Amino acid sequence: MTDTVLVTYGTTNGSTAEIAEAVADTLREGGLTARALPARSVTSVAPYDAVVVGGGLYAGRWHKDARWFVRRHRAQLAHTPVWLFSSGPLDSSAADRDIPPVRGVRRTMDRLDARGHVTFGGCLKEGAEGRIAKMIVSSGKGGDFRDFDAVEKWAKGIADSLNQRDHA
Template sequence: MTTDVLVAYGTTNGSTARIAEAVAEVLDKEGLTARARPAASVEDLSDYDAVVVGGALYAGHWHKDARRFLRRHRRALAGRPLWLFSSGPLDASATERDIPPVPALRRAMTRLSARGHITFGGCLEEGAKGRIAGMIVRNGKGGDFRDVTEIEHWAAQVAQELSGARKD
């Protein structure tokens, strides 16, 4: 039996999308069937046995598309294994310590019985959309702080949990 996993994401500049794609690749390598899709484009979860949702962090808020995804699909999510990730710190803090989810996301995790959450470093580079993003890059505070090894390790843990669930 295969497990079909949706990896939905909310992103503005593409960094969270690339994390979601990396998660889906690892899930595929681990024997699952995973698909990364923009959260705003997902209309139905009936084809998926499990869901991972990622959202970029902006000024202490999870990306609006990721938040709306959780609200719109709350009933379907309640019956599926669910993991969440955030991306955003533009420094090494995400690799140095566990960064908890923002308060609204923490409440959603409880309501939806999410199995886990992790915060990954973000990426903001030249050409980023938005006035504030542009200012951050111009002031030398941008860069790529994603830790590919950490992303792959976390995705492998999700796959392991799902594979264990399939055997039950």
């Protein structure tokens, strides 16, 4: 059996979407069928054997589309293997140490009995949307702090977990 995995995300400026695409690519390399889709476009999780949900962090909260997705699909997600990721620190802290999930994501993990969570560095570049994002970039505190090697390693762990389940 080949598991079908949904990798869904909430993003404002696209950097979380790029992380989700990298996760989906790694899952496919691991022999799984994976689709990366914006959280707001997903109408059902029924076709999927597992779900990865990611959200950008904004002022200590997960992106609204990621929060909406888990609320809307909570009943089905409670019976599905789920992993969560956050993206956001605009510094090297995510590469230097494990960053625990923010409070709302921790509650989501507990409610869904999520298999895991990781926080990846964020990315905020010139042209970012939003007043606060523009202020951050203009103050010189933007940049790309994503570690795609770490993203790949984490996604390989998910693929290994799902593949082991299939062979158990």
